[in-house]
Amino acid sequence: MAKKQTDSIADDLEAMILEGVFDDNQRLDEVQLAKRFSVSRTPVREALQRLTQAGLVEQRPRRGVFVRQPGAIELLEMFEVMSELEAACARYAASRISDEALEELREANEKCEQAVREQDPDRYYLENERFHHIIYAQSGNGFLEAEASRLYRRLKPFRRLQLRLRGRLRQSMAEHESILRALTDGDADRAAGVMRQHIAVQGDKFHHLLSTLKTAAE
Amino acid sequence: MAKKQTDSIADDLEAMILEGVFDDNQRLDEVQLAKRFSVSRTPVREALQRLTQAGLVEQRPRRGVFVRQPGAIELLEMFEVMSELEAACARYAASRISDEALEELREANEKCEQAVREQDPDRYYLENERFHHIIYAQSGNGFLEAEASRLYRRLKPFRRLQLRLRGRLRQSMAEHESILRALTDGDADRAAGVMRQHIAVQGDKFHHLLSTLKTAAE
DNA sequence: AGTCAAGTTTTTGTATACAAAAACTTTGTC
DNA sequence: GACAAAGTTTTTGTATACAAAAACTTGACT
Incomplete structure (x- = not known):
């Protein structure tokens, strides 16, 4: 068992974004994601930092994270x-x-x-x-x-x-x-x-x- | 004031790594970094996730994060x-x-x-x-x-x-x-x-x- | 009805708490 | 003295708590 939580959440989310599960500009709700993966917000937020760096998602301060689909x-x-x-x-x-x-x-x-x-x-x-x-x-x-x-x-x-x-x-x-x-x-x-x-x-x-x-x- | 904590810590650490402040394979102590930036471990860890994705740092499960300098x-x-x-x-x-x-x-x-x-x-x-x-x-x-x-x-x-x-x-x-x-x-x-x-x-x-x-x- | 301000709820960002794993220390044995 | 087992400390990963900001609701006023 590795640092799996953050890792696998990041991988799953990445796959979902690439597959087009989310629309461009769609907000990703931390609490909802936490529930879906049956964890607390902490690992979800860490995973979202990874996606931010990868450019798959954009963080607007105090607003949340939003999916970025290329036009x-x-x-x-x-x-x-x-x-x-x-x-x-x-x-x-x-x-x-x-x-x-x-x-x-x-x-x-x-x-x-x-x-x-x-x-x-x-x-x-x-x-x-x-x-x-x-x-x-x-x-x-x-x-x-x-x-x-x-x-x-x-x-x-x-x-x-x-x-x-x-x-x-x-x-x-x-x-x-x-x-x-x-x-x-x-x-x-x-x-x-x-x-x-x-x-x-x-x-x-x-x-x-x-x-x-x-x-x-x- | 943006989502600055995580952002600016990530930027600072990135700059330090690129400048060669840390040796290859050197462990980055979360607690120490938190102290240095006068914050809790949370934003430090989020910043480290970014650096991980950027490939500047490597995470070994349950061991910590280690700087990666190219050979x-x-x-x-x-x-x-x-x-x-x-x-x-x-x-x-x-x-x-x-x-x-x-x-x-x-x-x-x-x-x-x-x-x-x-x-x-x-x-x-x-x-x-x-x-x-x-x-x-x-x-x-x-x-x-x-x-x-x-x-x-x-x-x-x-x-x-x-x-x-x-x-x-x-x-x-x-x-x-x-x-x-x-x-x-x-x-x-x-x-x-x-x-x-x-x-x-x-x-x-x-x-x-x-x-x-x-x-x-x- | 439309607008706006006050109050309420939600959500984010950060700190803290805690359990489990790893690293380190001590102590007893050969 | 070298080594190993037990115990102690540190550190990581995750959950939870909480304050401040944003979003939403309600109700008064035009």
Whole structure:
């Protein structure tokens, strides 16, 4: 039993916020949360400090804590940063990747291909996640890997959604192949460039999706 | 008066950790800190949760919180990430920067030049900081700007130290000129490349510095 | 009805209380 | 003297208490 109370409450709340359980600007009631987790306010408040630092929540003095959901612009910005972090991973991985990891990437890609054939976005997403995380790890830079993973977690729900757009699965697949080729060739610049595009396009797609939704709602 | 207690304690502690007031692995005594800040343990513990999330401190269950100072390898890794974030800023800024900002960069550079002539590393560092932050802002991406600034804060003491190496001031200056030219030309790839090198070399210098120090100590 | 002030309730921020775990001290044994 | 077991102190994690600020309610006045 660790310092679990605060830890697990923070984890649970983070997951809930990322899953979109709370609306933007929704106030989180300490007392209510304390009841729900069957603890006192103390560990809840400590967990909320963590979320504050992570930027998932905002504290307004003497008012309470409020959920922060990214809007269209911030989301696009986050995808831009994600694209740069992943491009960096690919760049370093190009010279540092091991043969075993290249083999794993090939395997992941084959399973992705299978998922494409079966039109199974969930399955695709699972293997796609593996593909990307292998590259994070193969950057040979633990700090970069951690930062990339952190932002990945944050964007996961949106990356997932975007895959349901028509034709996107196939296109994504082709980009994976291209990335794998660049890594196999050990071409750092090409790997970085292709990866950057691969992620940036997701942000663009998503942004486009949001704006059409918004126009439709008016 | 805001939610100041927790906030300002967190800020103070962060500054102290970054300044190297505490050793790596040093335990932070809640009671002692509470006394020092003339508050109870509660706000201190909340501040420590923030530092935990920021990665400045590690919590071992039932043992306490311990300061985490990056070692040589982690530092090099952080410089690599910094180089990529700043390269990204330069890349976006190349197409998004305003004429006024370009003028400000020129001004900052001139003041840097003056500091080089006067052999004044502190003055140089001040203007250098301005130079870099203008580029963060001109990336036109608030999230990227925030992430770059965050890591900048973390590395600031080390970036600073590295400037005292012989010839580094002059070299750094030349790189600034080169970055400015690329931005003026609107050449995104060149701006990114030069910036990446400009930062990465700092990490290398620092890493080299540390290894020679370590070898000398043995 | 709408507005505003006084009073009431809720909620936040901080201090304190307390149990359980860890660290430290003492004392007895070989 | 080295070691170990029992007891003592310290420290952590959590609950609770309480004051001050904010939010809400009520009722008088225009």
